[in-house]
Amino acid sequence: MKDxxxxxxxxxxxxxxxxxxxxxxxxxxxxxxxxxxYFSSYTGWQIETYIEEILxxxxxxxxxxxxxxxxxxxxxxxxxxxxxxxxxxxxHNHKITPDFLRNIFFSLEIASKLKMLTKKAPILEIGSGYxxxxxxxxxxxxxxxxxxxxxxxxxCFANFYLKKTLPNSSIYFCDDEKKEIKLDDFDFVLIPAxxxxxxxxxxFSLAINIFSLGEMPNSFINEYFSxxxxxxxxxxxFLLNSILHPVTPETIIS
Numbered sequence: 001m002k003d004x005x006x007x008x009x010x011x012x013x014x015x016x017x018x019x020x021x022x023x024x025x026x027x028x029x030x031x032x033x034x035x036x037x038y039f040s041s042y043t044g045w046q047i048e049t050y051i052e053e054i055l056x057x058x059x060x061x062x063x064x065x066x067x068x069x070x071x072x073x074x075x076x077x078x079x080x081x082x083x084x085x086x087x088x089x090x091x092h093n094h095k096i097t098p099d100f101l102r103n104i105f106f107s108l109e110i111a112s113k114l115k116m117l118t119k120k121a122p123i124l125e126i127g128s129g130y131x132x133x134x135x136x137x138x139x140x141x142x143x144x145x146x147x148x149x150x151x152x153x154x155x156c157f158a159n160f161y162l163k164k165t166l167p168n169s170s171i172y173f174c175d176d177e178k179k180e181i182k183l184d185d186f187d188f189v190l191i192p193a194x195x196x197x198x199x200x201x202x203x204f205s206l207a208i209n210i211f212s213l214g215e216m217p218n219s220f221i222n223e224y225f226s227x228x229x230x231x232x233x234x235x236x237x238f239l240l241n242s243i244l245h246p247v248t249p250e251t252i253i254s
Contacts, residue, residue: 005193006217009151012038016153025156027082030130033157035084039129042098046086050249051098055089058101066108070094073104073139080164099132106210107136110238114206121203121235122147122189126224127212131158134188135165145187149199152192162188174198193220199227206236213241 005013016033023029037044042054062069070077070092078095079088087097123141128134128148138146148158159173169187174195183189183198191198207228213221228234 005151006215006220008215013151013153016151016157020153020156025160027160030082030157030160031084033130034087039132039154039157040099042102043084043087045249046084047249048086051087052089054098055091055096055101058098058105059091062101062105062108065105066112069104069108072108072111073136077139080161082164103132103136106133106240107140110137110206110208111140113238114236121205121233122184124199124204124207124234125149126207126209127216128158129154129212131161131165131188133208133210134158135162138166138169138187144205145184145189147183147189147191147199147204149191149193149196152194155190155192159190196223196227200231203233204228204235206238207234208238210238210240213239 015036016038019029019032023032034040034043035046042051045051066072076093079097079100081088081095083097083099087099088095089097122145123134123137124147125134126149128150131148134146134148138144148155150158155173159171162169162171166187170185171188171190172181172183172186173190174192209224213224216224228237
């Protein structure tokens with residue numbers, strides 16, 4: 001187990017690595033990871049009535065705040081089919097899941113605050129999971145470069161997802177090979193947490209972390225804040241790390 005990832009993501013990294021070893025970086029591995037509830041508060045629960053309730057609540061929140069929110073995205077903008085079947089529904093010619101709507105909400109919230117990013121520097125997402133939010137942001141800001149930081153195993157799933165959903169985008173996965181690579185040339189740069197020192201002295205138009213700082217060891221949290229405050233130039237910061245009650249089929253949604 002990678003103990004340096006902490007109690008949450010040490011065991012998780014082992015399990016994700018097992019899926020990748022058995023299925024390869026494939027649709028089957030991606031589907032199994034979501035079924036186990038990784039990267040999500042919702043997909044571990046395969047109960048259609050619960051999913052329906054969550055989706056209705058999310059749609060109400062999105063429409064109340066952003067109106068006809070799909071107007072901000074291309075026609076037919078949808079989740080891919082490679083997700084647990086019981087979590088996916090049709091909504092006005094869009095395939096939606098709770099995770100898909102969650103990432104749409106956060107991307108629109110970010111866009112509404114920033115309007116247009118004032119720097120050409122990349123967006124940095126720390127704890128990016130399978131890339132759902134990165135996909136939405138890239139769709140809203142098509143010229144923006146996005147750097148993702150997570151465990152190497154999680155980034156394998158992000159690599160798969162982004163290639164499936166944005167096939168014309170260029171992606172560079174920072175590996176162990178010593179190459180002279182100009183990272184700014186790529187739409188997405190995937191950086192394993194062990195290689196996070198690459199981020200030092202870089203400029204970012206926006207840094208994001210949603211829900212995962214609380215899952216990291218304190219040493220990681222300290223290092224990331226030191227990076228953002230002292231060792232790089234970060235123009236904007238979007239954080240969402242609150243303590244929540246578990247989201248389960250018994251949760252009362254109001």
